[in-house]
Amino acid sequence: MTHRSELTEIARRWAVRVADPAFDDWDALTEWLEADPANLAAYEAAAEGEAWADRALRAAPKK
């Protein structure tokens, strides 16, 4: 078990990396997700944060 805030940081690091179009470390992501059921929830929370900002910024009038 990883400490909660530490897990949040690790999950965020994964979310940042996966968002890169050149990301290709999928097997390592699989292994990390398999390592602890809490990891998936943390990863999804991180992915939702970025998606939330994307939606808002994309809807913004162009500057």
Next chain:
Amino acid sequence: MATGDTPNGLQLVMLGERDRLVRFLAARGAGDQAEDLFHDLWQKLAILPERPVGDPLSYLFRAAENLMRDLRRAAISRDRRQSDWHGLSDTPQERPAGDRALIAREQLAAIEATLAALGPRADKIFRRYRLDGVGQADIAAEWGISLSSVEKDLQKAYRAIADLKARFDAE
């Protein structure tokens, strides 16, 4: 599989990497539905016009990742509709359109302010990464900075956005 047609290029890669993809889907939240979702992906690729793909395996993992995100988003909005139906929550969806637009403007202003507070470089890098879909290596080259500096800026921006979202969610 479902169609009698010859598998296309991506589908051939899919067959060859079936175990890895199913394992990823299972770990990514599909659980024992992973085989079914693999089949859904297969069907999606069948109707896709054939076009060259840089790295087919990465493309397939990305498609699997996106599928899981779509399913998750659909599940969340389904739950929300259900709780709206029972009158248990006051979500933006059930507020009048004027209210919704106001909330969207408030959130946008807060996101812009949060990004601006990080400084111009982190702000621009976050937008370049998220909105323009430019990779970290290219951003590093554009700015003439190291890959780890780009990553640090992105971490900082993601963290600030997550904190902001948590505040909005708590309201």
